[in-house]
Amino acid sequence: MTAAQLHGFPLPWFYDEIKTIHVTRPAKSAQIRRKSVIGHSNALVSNDIMLIEDIPVTSPERTFLDLSALLSLDDLVAVADFLICEHDRAFEPPKPPVVSAEKLRAYVLNRHHVRGLVKARAALDLMRVGVDSRPESRLRLILQRAGLPEFTTNYAIPGDPEVWPDLACEEFKASGQYEGEIHQTPQKQLYDRNRDERTAERGWLQVKVYKADMRRGEAYVVQMFKHALRAQGWPG
Structure with missing residues (x-):
């Protein structure tokens, strides 16, 4: 959830009020236990991680997949729409996608045995390019x-x-x-x-x-x- 907030994902309003930090460590590692911190352990590969102002966070694609276990289908589709949105209209500068529809689809379809995967794949079928909010x-x-x-x-x-x-x-x-x-x-x-x-x-x-x-x-x-x-x- 912390990565989603850092990426600027459109989340249900109540997630904006969450001040807890979620920290993920490699699979089988001990989870962090601190006040206002929720620890997770997960099997991540190198391309699942990126830097935002020198802070390591999960990539947009991985974060989308992680959210599939938490969000409703409608809210997950809204996140997918946000990621793949692109425009090339005369009245404004071109807007590239955060992640292309093809790349997001390939990432999700190549994952297995992940919590929320069925919902994530359903969201792929419902997402559309060009949605602004x-x-x-x-x-x-x-x-x-x-x-x-x-x-x-x-x-x-x-x-x-x-x-x-x-x-x-x-x-x-x-x-x-x-x-x-x-x-x-x-x-x-x-x-x-x-x-x-x-x-x-x-x-x-x-x-x-x-x-x-x-x-x-x-x-x-x-x-x-x-x-x-x-x-x-x-x-x-």
Whole structure:
């Protein structure tokens, strides 16, 4: 968990409050026993370890695998989305992934007899490139579980300039946006207004989801998208 925090992984809010340090030593070594320290022993290979400001920590791939024994599947998918996220969009500098999807998949699939491995492999099937935040991951999974037409990530609505929604259903020209706190700044609000206008001009119907909507539950959020899809011709 300490490595995940140092790597900046998106974790459930209560993990941000944890002040305990987790220390892993080689397999069969005596575990550290100190106040506010939890000791672990594990069989790590050299490429499982890296340095962050001269502090040895487990690599992003290994840390993801370790988290699979602790997190729910949805939260683990959010971590995977964070690791593989990459963009190459005209309005911002290119964003490389922390770990490519191919590398993360190969790492997990080549491991055996690890706690949480089944969940980690399930997360590989659900992760998607282009997700910018944990709430976006959760929103996508909610819609997928509801059996709605597929909403994809990293999709550009054609035009000049292109519009990049968080989620896009090309078949019915419906898109989804999670409006987090970053959208409350004046500069971002102006950008969002232009985005909204361009989305509508191109025949797309946009659903904006706020934190308050998510608190009302999955069924409420799904209904928001069902209304939009039906308005765009979805017969479901």
